[in-house]
Amino acid sequence: xxxxxxxxxxxxxxxxxxxxxxxxxxxxxxxxxxxxxxxxxxxxxxxxxxxxxxxxxxxxxxxxxxxxxxxxxxxxxxxxxxxxxxxxxxxxxxxxxxxxxxxxxxxxxxxxxxxxxxxxxxxxxxxxxxxxxxxxxxxxxxxxxxxxxxxxxxxxxxxxxxxxxxxxxxxxxxxxxxxxxxxxxxxxxxxxxxxxxxxxxxxxxxxxxxxxxxxxxxxxxxxxxxxxxxxxxxxxxxxxxxxxxxxxxxxxxxxxxxxxxxxxxxxxxxxxxxxxxxxxxxxxxxxxxxxxxxxxxxxxxxxxxxxxxxxxxxxxxxxxxxxxxxxxxxxxxxxxxxxxxxxxxxxxxxxxxxxxxxxxx
Numbered sequence: 001x002x003x004x005x006x007x008x009x010x011x012x013x014x015x016x017x018x019x020x021x022x023x024x025x026x027x028x029x030x031x032x033x034x035x036x037x038x039x040x041x042x043x044x045x046x047x048x049x050x051x052x053x054x055x056x057x058x059x060x061x062x063x064x065x066x067x068x069x070x071x072x073x074x075x076x077x078x079x080x081x082x083x084x085x086x087x088x089x090x091x092x093x094x095x096x097x098x099x100x101x102x103x104x105x106x107x108x109x110x111x112x113x114x115x116x117x118x119x120x121x122x123x124x125x126x127x128x129x130x131x132x133x134x135x136x137x138x139x140x141x142x143x144x145x146x147x148x149x150x151x152x153x154x155x156x157x158x159x160x161x162x163x164x165x166x167x168x169x170x171x172x173x174x175x176x177x178x179x180x181x182x183x184x185x186x187x188x189x190x191x192x193x194x195x196x197x198x199x200x201x202x203x204x205x206x207x208x209x210x211x212x213x214x215x216x217x218x219x220x221x222x223x224x225x226x227x228x229x230x231x232x233x234x235x236x237x238x239x240x241x242x243x244x245x246x247x248x249x250x251x252x253x254x255x256x257x258x259x260x261x262x263x264x265x266x267x268x269x270x271x272x273x274x275x276x277x278x279x280x281x282x283x284x285x286x287x288x289x290x291x292x293x294x295x296x297x298x299x300x301x302x303x304x305x306x307x308x309x310x311x312x313x314x315x316x317x318x319x320x321x322x323x324x325x326x327x328x329x330x331x332x333x334x335x336x337x338x339x340x341x342x343x344x345x346x347x348x349x350x351x352x353x354x355x356x357x358x359x360x361x
Contacts, residue, residue, distance in 0.1 A: 004149055004158060007165045007186050012174040015250055020178070023254040027177055030261035031214055037268045038219045043295045046275070047219050047268065048098070050301060050352060055221030056093035059202045062226055065089050069301075069353045074335075077302035077342045093199055096121040100207045101218050110166050110204065110211055112159055118203055122196040129155050129192045137191070145238055148191035158190045166208060176212040180205055181253035185240060202226070220264055225256040267351065271298065274347040278331060285329060288322055297331075301349050302342045 041047055057072055067086040075087035096118045103114040120126050133150040149155050164171050166183055174182075187201045206218040226233045232252060240249045275298050283289040296303060296311040308319035323343045326332045332343040 004186075004189055006158070006161045007182055008161055008171050010172070010182070010246070012172055012178075015174055015178050015247065017247060020247060020250055020254070023251055023258070024175055024177060027254045027258040027261070028175075028214075030258050030265070031177070031209070031220065034220060034261045034264045034268070035215050037265050037272075039216060041268065041272055041275070043299070044217050046271065046295065046298045048101070048217055049094075049299045050271070050348065051219050051221060051264075051267070052094045052097055053091070053301075054352060055202075055206075055218075055223055056090045056097070058221065058223035058227050059199050060086070060090045060093055062202075062223060062230065063198055069349075073302040073344075073349070074337070074342065077300060077304050077307070078337060078340050081337050081340050092122055092124065093203075096199075097203050097206075097218060100203055101210065104207050104211050108211060110163075110207055112163050115159075115200065115204065119193050119196045119200045122199055123193075127194055129159065130194055135191060135194070146189075146241055148189060155190060155192050158186075159192055162186055162190070166211075176209065176214060177254060177257060178250055180208050180257075181250045182246075183208060184253065185237060185246075185249055188237060189241060219268070220257065220260055222253075222256045222260050224263070225260050229256075270351045271348065274298075274351060278345075278347055282326070282331065286322075286325060288318075288325075293322065297326075297345050298348055300345075301352060302335075302344050304340070304342045 038044075038047055053072055053076065057067065057069070060067070065086050067084060067090055071084045071087040072090055075084055076091055079088075079091075099121055100110075100114060100118045103117070104110060107114075116128060129152065131152045135148060135150070136144045137146040137148065139145050149158060162183060165179070165186075172179060172182075184201055184205055187204060188197060191197050193200065202223055205222055206215070206220055209215045209220060210218055229252075236245070236249045236252050239245045275294065278297065279289075279294045282294070290312065292312050293308075296308055300307060303323070305316055305319045305323060308314070308323060309316055312319065312322075314322075323332060324334070327334045327343060331346065333346055333349075334341055334343055336342075
């Protein structure tokens with residue numbers, strides 16, 4: 001078993017190489033652009049909810065928990081009707097992200113208790129840190145490639161060091177993006193839980209950027225890049241454990257930030273353009289236009305009558321009339337499961353899935 005070092009024992013100066021500093025500059029610039037573009041969406045719940053589901057889907061796919069956009073959005077709209085287990089597990093990821101985001105917003109900290117709460121929501125258990133030996137990470141052939149710390153006291157000690165690394169800037173004087181890369185490596189290598197380590201670790205990435213003020217809301221999602229480069233991700237994690245190749249790992253993570261920030265800007269700008277277009281067209285065609293209506297339609301890719309009742313404070317009859325009128329005019333597509341109807345925001349769905357669809361029932 002490889003001895004896992006404390007992060008505080010690393011020298012910050014080793015990450016000041018020309019290659020890292022160049023990549024840090026470009027990653028930081030694109031991340032700042034994403035922060036600015038995201039702030040242009042007046043109702044931040046739109047991005048937290050829709051992009052949160054995108055991240056949940058991709059992060060879960062890394063762990064072979066696979067669902068489609070349709071299953072995911074449908075289960076979100078009709079949780080008591082849809083029964084896809086993978087979709088329900090993915091939606092728990094989004095809820096775990098919300099729990100962490102609220103904790104950071106309230107305390108400006110990421111504590112061990114916050115991390116425990118995130119993992120507990122993901123796994124729906126309160127097992128906490130590993131207390132029994134036997135956990136080992138295997139490759140596709142079933143061969144053990146890494147054995148994380150086995151002693152419960154060591155796990156607690158390493159997690160305490162990680163907590164200080166996250167919250168005390170004096171512990172390690174380096175750019176937050178470099179620190180994010182290091183803390184992600186460390187968390188995955190400690191592997192403190194029996195289950196949910198990968199997804200919890202990816203939630204910590206974006207929460208740390210929010211805590212450090214690099215983002216206002218958790219809208220940078222690295223899981224899509226990790227899905228596309230999964231072999232490199234695991235190879236570089238293991239190489240850092242085996243051969244101390246920290247610099248290569250940091251370069252990979254900075255590249256992920258740059259790429260995902262670029263993509264995030266494009267998605268947010270597309271959502272903003274669609275939102276404004278739909279807003280202006282609904283306002284010109286329907287007397288029942290309201291900003292609350294627009295917020296509802298863009299917070300939920302698939303919405304339902306009860307959601308509109310709640311968000312707009314209208315009767316069921318009125319909510320049904322609104323949604324059917326918007327369907328008739330091509331803004332929504334109406335679907336039915338059993339006795340329940342749900343309504344798809346055609347423009348938003350196309351952005352999130354990359355697939356266009358026709359309006360109407």
